[in-house]
Amino acid sequence: MRIALLGGTGDIGQGLALRWAHDSDHEVVLGSRDPERAREKAEEYETELASLGRERKVTGFANGMAADRADVVVLAVPAYHLTDTVEAVADGLDENTVLVTPAVGMKRDDDGFHYNPPPGGSVAALAAEAAPEGVPVVGAYHNLAAGRLADLETDLDWDTPVFGDDEDAKETVVRLTEDIEGLRPLDAGGLANAAEVESLTPLLINLASENDGLHDLGVKFQ
Amino acid sequence: MRIALLGGTGDIGQGLALRWAHDSDHEVVLGSRDPERAREKAEEYETELASLGRERKVTGFANGMAADRADVVVLAVPAYHLTDTVEAVADGLDENTVLVTPAVGMKRDDDGFHYNPPPGGSVAALAAEAAPEGVPVVGAYHNLAAGRLADLETDLDWDTPVFGDDEDAKETVVRLTEDIEGLRPLDAGGLANAAEVESLTPLLINLASENDGLHDLGVKFQ
Incomplete structure (x- = not known):
């Protein structure tokens, strides 16, 4: 599969790009608003993968070009950039593209982090609203700690809930998730269950x- | 310590009562609106514990009598009974009693279970509002599956986030939690962080x- 990671130059996007490039043979494409930065990061990831004995091609483009012809487009951008990111790539999406949203809306106060969803009730609902007609949206990867995910020398032993209304699209994301070693996808139901999944992220930050x-x-759910 | 489990005749209260009676030497007192039911359940738990080679005294009373002179009072009642339960026992509470709230407000629709907090923003906030002046409130045990908790022949390997604004009261609950084998308490901060902890329960139900x-x-957080 061809996986485009929009926002693949930082945070959760970097970790997913490195893990898929390392653990699978899927084509990994980074997207950024700045194509030069995407190209530089792609080279950096190639160098890191080569240092671990894994010769892999990773490419970097502007978001629109990265999403074009991708089978799966991961919106690894902050929640407040989600709508404009989807709009920027909308022409390259169709009903065969799966849009994946890992973003969480949070606010911070003196006590800690708190779930702070957009008016639609969840970031996933916002993504579904922004997505062109017929393009399925799946939520996943909200609860992966970016630092450990991006450290290829650390083994993972984590679950990630996956949710969405389109069962085929959800199944695609489940299979892609299983391709990352140490990551177990769990079905969390439909998009209406998004808030419960997205709320887990501020809890993890508070506990840490x-x-x-x-x-x-x-x-891990057990 | 003397632990009163209000609502100790069912669900999460049953599991906590059995585990504390089995794994520790704390005094376990069941409370119920119906004292006869509390007495019957206490006997039932004693019989079950004895069958596992653990001779323990468990007593049962009406809620008010159970809470009186308890060091820790666990409000193992549904969220919609929380306020009237606290009011029913208020005379027996003082600043040396720790009130523990494990309750979660949820609603169910065709997609699954959803977090549905009362107007104050969390069940814990509701408990803090209902508690008499000076009585500390701690949140814990929201995410323990009642069935497995009550099955003493099943080993646990779970975490439970504990939160509250009174550090001494929180520490008391942390220590009581450590007395149950296989349960690890984790500090989730203050009462303002309650919603993120309470939201975990509908997610667990949806995943199951x-x-x-x-x-x-x-x-398990790892």
Whole structure:
């Protein structure tokens, strides 16, 4: 498959790009608003993968070009950039493209981080509203700690809930998730269940902040 | 310590009562609106514990009598009974009693379970509002699956986030939690962080419902 990671130059996008390039043979394409930055990061990831004995081609383009002809487009951008990112790539999407949203709306106060969804009730609902007619939206990867995900020398042992209304699109994301070693996808139902999944992220941040010795927290359901 | 479990005759209260009676030497008192039912359940738990070689005294009373002189009072009642339960026992509470709230407000629709907090923003906020002046409130045990918790022949390997504004009260609950084998308390910060913890419960229910082979789900943060 061809996976485009919009916002693949930082944070969760970097980790997903590196893990898919390392653990699978899927084509990994980085997207950024700045194509030069995408190209530089793609080279940087290639160098890192080669240093681990994995010779892989990773490419970088402006978001629109990265999304064009991709089978799966991961919107690894902050929630407040989600709508304009989808609009910027809309021409390259059709009903065979799966849009994946890992973003969470949060606010911070003196006590910690709090779930702060957009008016539609969840970031996933915002993505579904922004998506062109017929393009399926799937939520996944909200609860992966970016630092550990991007550190290829660290083994993962995490679950990630996957949700969406289009069962085929959800199944595609489930299979892609299984291609990353140590990551177990779990079905969390439809888009209406998004808020419960997205709320997990501020909890993980609060727990990591309040407990000595815990950092880069993920979750296992058992 | 003397632990009163209001609503200790069913669901999460039953599991906590059995585990504390089995794994620790704390005094376990069941409370119910119906004292006869509390007494019957207490006897039932004693019989079950004895069958596992653990001779323990468990007592049952009306809620007010159960809470009186307790060090810790667990409000193991549905969210919509929380305020009247606290009011019913208020005379027996003082600043040395720790009120523990494990309740979650949820609603269910065709897609699954959803977090549905009361107007104050969380069930814990509701408990803090209902509590008499000076009585500390701590949130814990929201994410323990009642069935597995109450099955003493099943080992636990779960985390439970604990939150509250009174550090001494929180520390008391942390220590009581550590007394249950296989349960790890994690500090989730203050009462303002309650919603993120309470939201985990509908997610656990949705995941158990959508994934074959998963049931009675708890969580480990790692």
